[in-house]
Amino acid sequence: MADTTAGSRGALSAMNVVDLKSLASRLGIRGTARMRKDDIVAAISAHQSGGSSAGDQAAAPSSAASSAASSAATSAPTSAPTSAPTSAPTSAPRRAEAGAGAPAPREQAEPREQATREERDEPTRVDRAQRDEHALLEENRRRAAAQAELARAEQARSEQPASEQPARATQREQREPAPQREQREAREQREPRQQPGQQPGQHSGQSGQQGGQQGGQQGGQQRDRQASHQQRDQQRDQQAHQQAQGAASQQAADDDERTGRRRNRQRNRDRKRRGTTTGQEYEPEVQVADDDVLVPVAGILDVLDNYAFVRTTGYLPGPSDVYVPLGLVKKHALRKGDAVTGAVKALREGEQPQSAGSTGRQKFNALVRLDSINGQNLDEARTRADFARLTPLYPQERLRLETDAATWTTRVVDLVAPVGKGSRLLVVAPPTTGRSSLLQTLASAVTTNNPECHVMVVLVDERPEEVTEMQRSVKGEVIASTFDRTAEDHTTIAELAVERAKRLVELGHDVVLLLDSLTALARAYNVAGATTGRILAGGLDAGALHPPKALFGAARKIENGGSLTIVATAVADTSSRLDEAVLEELRGTANAELHLARDLTDRRDVVPVDVNASGTRREEQLLGGEQLDAVWKLRRVLRTLEPEKALDLLLTRLRKSRSNAEFLRTVQSTSPSALGADA
Numbered sequence: 304m305a306d307t308t309a310g311s312r313g314a315l316s317a318m319n320v321v322d323l324k325s326l327a328s329r330l331g332i333r334g335t336a337r338m339r340k341d342d343i344v345a346a347i348s349a350h351q352s353g354g355s356s357a358g359d360q361a362a363a364p365s366s367a368a369s370s371a372a373s374s375a376a377t378s379a380p381t382s383a384p385t386s387a388p389t390s391a392p393t394s395a396p397r398r399a400e401a402g403a404g405a406p407a408p409r410e411q412a413e414p415r416e417q418a419t420r421e422e423r424d425e426p427t428r429v430d431r432a433q434r435d436e437h438a439l440l441e442e443n444r445r446r447a448a449a450q451a452e453l454a455r456a457e458q459a460r461s462e463q464p465a466s467e468q469p470a471r472a473t474q475r476e477q478r479e480p481a482p483q484r485e486q487r488e489a490r491e492q493r494e495p496r497q498q499p500g501q502q503p504g505q506h507s508g509q510s511g512q513q514g515g516q517q518g519g520q521q522g523g524q525q526r527d528r529q530a531s532h533q534q535r536d537q538q539r540d541q542q543a544h545q546q547a548q549g550a551a552s553q554q555a556a557d558d559d560e561r562t563g564r565r566r567n568r569q570r571n572r573d574r575k576r577r578g579t580t581t582g583q584e585y586e587p588e589v590q591v592a593d594d595d596v597l598v599p600v601a602g603i604l605d606v607l608d609n610y611a612f613v614r615t616t617g618y619l620p621g622p623s624d625v626y627v628p629l630g631l632v633k634k635h636a637l638r639k640g641d642a643v644t645g646a647v648k649a650l651r652e653g654e655q656p657q658s659a660g661s662t663g664r665q666k667f668n669a670l671v672r673l674d675s676i677n678g679q680n681l682d683e684a685r686t687r688a689d690f691a692r693l694t695p696l697y698p699q700e701r702l703r704l705e706t707d708a709a710t711w712t713t714r715v716v717d718l719v720a721p722v723g724k725g726s727r728l729l730v731v732a733p734p735t736t737g738r739s740s741l742l743q744t745l746a747s748a749v750t751t752n753n754p755e756c757h758v759m760v761v762l763v764d765e766r767p768e769e770v771t772e773m774q775r776s777v778k779g780e781v782i783a784s785t786f787d788r789t790a791e792d793h794t795t796i797a798e799l800a801v802e803r804a805k806r807l808v809e810l811g812h813d814v815v816l817l818l819d820s821l822t823a824l825a826r827a828y829n830v831a832g833a834t835t836g837r838i839l840a841g842g843l844d845a846g847a848l849h850p851p852k853a854l855f856g857a858a859r860k861i862e863n864g865g866s867l868t869i870v871a872t873a874v875a876d877t878s879s880r881l882d883e884a885v886l887e888e889l890r891g892t893a894n895a896e897l898h899l900a901r902d903l904t905d906r907r908d909v910v911p912v913d914v915n916a917s918g919t920r921r922e923e924q925l926l927g928g929e930q931l932d933a934v935w936k937l938r939r940v941l942r943t944l945e946p947e948k949a950l951d952l953l954l955t956r957l958r959k960s961r962s963n964a965e966f967l968r969t970v971q972s973t974s975p976s977a978l979g980a981d982a
Contacts, residue, residue: 314453315344322456323347326449351446597646597672600625605799606632606639613643613670618782618796618803626667635673636685640802646672677806688864690805695859697894698723701925702756702815702868704748708961711909711954712741713748717963718934718953720897720917723925724756724813725860726868729821729893731886733876736899739769741910742817745870746777749815756868757807759816761800763793764823793827794850801854808865818854820872825851825885841881848888855892876901895919900946914941914949933967940975 315323323343327335330350335343602615604627611627614620625647627637637643647668676684702722704713722728732738742760750758758779762770770783782800784792797818804814818824829847837845858869873886890896896917903911923931941949960966 314456315347316340318453318456322452326452329452330445330449347449351449596649598649599644599646599674600670601642601644603799603803604632604637604639604641604643605795606637611637612667613645614799618799619784619792620795624667626669628669631670631673635676635681637676638802638806640799640804640806641684642677642803642806644674645670646674677810679810688809690809690857693809693859693864694862696725696862697921697924698725698860698866698868699924700724700860700866702726702749703752704745705963706748706751710744710748711957712744712912714957714963715909715912715914715950715953716745716897718937718966719912719914720895720919721922721925722868722870722895722919723860724868725858725866726870726895726919727855727858727893728868728870728895728897729855729889730870730872730897730899731875732872732899733901734874736901736904737910738872738899739765739773739819741899742819742870742872743773743776744910746773746779746815746817750778753813753815756813756815757804759800759804759814761797761816761818763797763818763820763827765819790827790831793824794831797824797854798850801857804867805857808861808867811865813866813868815868815870816858818869818871820874821851821855821889822872822874822882822885824854826881829881840884841879843881843884848885851885852888852892855889894921903947903950906950909950909954912950913946914953915946929971930964930967933971936975937967937970 315326318326320340320343323340324335327343327347330347332346332350335346338346600613600615602613602625603618605612605614605618605620609629611629611632612620613625613627615623615625625645631637647670673681675681679687700723702724704717704722706713708714716722720728730738730741732741746758746760749756758777760773760777760779760781760783762773762781762783762785764786765783767785767787770781770785773783774781780800782796784796800816804816807814825843825847828850829842829844832844832847832850834844835846839845839848855869855871858867860866873889874882875886898913898916900911900913903913919925922934926934937953941953944952956969957963957966960969
């Protein structure tokens with residue numbers, strides 16, 4: 304009996320949890336859903352050992368009770384009068400022994416009551432015996448089915464080689480996902496497992512026969528396999544522990560690479576970074592074969608969110624642009640606005656240039672070699688300074704705009720609003736006051752008097768004929784986006800032009816950028832930029848004000864370096880609340896202002912400058928001591944006059960001198976009353 308119990312327990316240990324739960328449910332054992340494997344095996348073993356002993360002990364009384372009940376039921380009609388007196392003396396002594404201390408009258412009445420009770424309870428006793436017999440038979444049937452199931456599972460495992468059983472079981476349990484394993488367990492609990500080729504109706508009929516045939520073989524086989532199963536469990540536990548340690552170390556390494564922020568969970572949705580763990584490589588560089596022919600290219604680099612292009616035809620996108628991989632941008636520390644040279648693959652014989660496909664996206668040729676960045680080699684460009692880290696200062700070196708005695712506009716601007724290298728000059732101009740002509744004159748003056756400066760003219764939302772005139776009259780870069788282009792083109796050329804100017808300043812150059820106009824640029828950002836939901840006066844989105852201010856604020860004098868001077872126009876007096884909002888936002892950003900007056904537009908010999916409203920901050924750093932005193936003396940005289948009379952007086956005095964220096968010496972030697980006598 305002990306060997307059979309040990310063998311059965313070993314066979315149970317060889318079964319998996321799902322089979323054990325199914326077997327326990329067939330045996331009538333409840334509460335196994337949350338039990339562990341060892342607890343389920345112990346419960347089944349206890350149930351089997353307890354059921355067997357209880358069944359053996361209850362078999363004899365049950366048989367005796369059933370035979371007695373049958374004989375009693377047969378002889379009851381014929382011998383009822385005789386059996387009652389006979390049974391009374393027999394049961395009386397037992398009843399008397401049970402209650403020896405009872406009174407005598409009660410002892411005399413007990414034989415009659417006992418006989419009557421036995422006659423009444425005789426059918427109930429017979430029914431109870433029959434129910435016990437049926438329950439015992441059902442228990443034996445369930446036990447036989449469970450043993451048959453156990454033997455069948457053991458036989459299926461014995462058919463496999465002993466060396467493959469632990470490895471296959473371990474691989475199957477590790478490979479099966481958790482959701483599929485839960486579904487399989489639920490399905491096996493609902494449907495009993497069947498052998499291949501077995502009909503559904505043969506399961507219960509063959510269980511008893513298989514149990515009888517295989518019961519004798521289990522004892523010896525189960526003890527031999529128990530050791531192998533325990534070894535398999537130990538190996539599986541060791542593998543799980545090693546995998547857990549490996550996963551923990553890998554997670555720690557990933558956390559170190561991502562600066563410990565485990566909340567990120569590697570959710571890199573950038574298509575250029577897929578397939579990498581740390582995001583160090585964007586995409587592989589283009590490979591060049593030995594028979595490939597390389598064609599040199601040059602242009603301005605435009606770096607966007609997920610890609611970069613070399614604009615070969617200007618500052619706007621074109622069909623001949625060259626695609627630059629982001630890996631190349633990161634490797635050589637390329638920045639937006641860099642002037643790069645390199646090479647691309649030439650088309651082979653019979654190849655056609657790739658145009659826009661069905662998706663509407665045009666395919667561009669990729670840059671395969673980078674030769675220079677802003678005229679420097681790759682190593683020098685990698686160590687250049689960053690524009691945002693340079694120290695800005697007030698302008699200290701003056702940009703002289705006076706060219707000849709007959710050009711009154713530049714002479715007036717040079718006196719009322721002197722400009723220095725790094726100035727931020729805001730030209731406030733009403734419509735039809737000649738702001739485009741003013742920028743053209745200033746650009747020509749800068750190229751004439753300061754040839755070391757790099758001049759850039761940016762025209763946004765401008766008329767095409769004015770663009771042509773500016774290109775023919777200015778010796779510098781003219782970057783234009785006419786009014787027939789989209790708002791995205793307006794913002795693109797403005798941003799790329801300012802970034803190009805920053806790259807030149809990083810190299811130590813002096814750049815003068817003339818922009819027309821900030822109002823049109825703000826309107827373009829209001830249409831093409833991202834909305835913030837906060838609408839200001841005139842339908843202007845609050846987010847459309849920052850980009851123009853950021854572009855205008857790039858002008859500065861760099862300490863021990865180059866400078867970026869920006870002369871930008873802003874439209875005023877248009878009866879538009881949007882234009883007024885833009886102008887009010889830009890007023891405090893400039894360090895020099897030049898106001899044009901609409902009332903003075905009838906004078907065609909000079910730009911109508913409001914001499915009293917114009918001025919420069921910290922002009923003492925641009926003018927000498929004697930010149931500064933003369934300018935302040937002149938302004939005290941002009942402020943007492945109306946704008947039109949003040950401009951007439953200034954032009955009258957300028958016509959009497961051949962240069963501004965001569966005019967200031969005259970002002971210094973003349974009394975204020977004498978200066979105002981011609982007004």
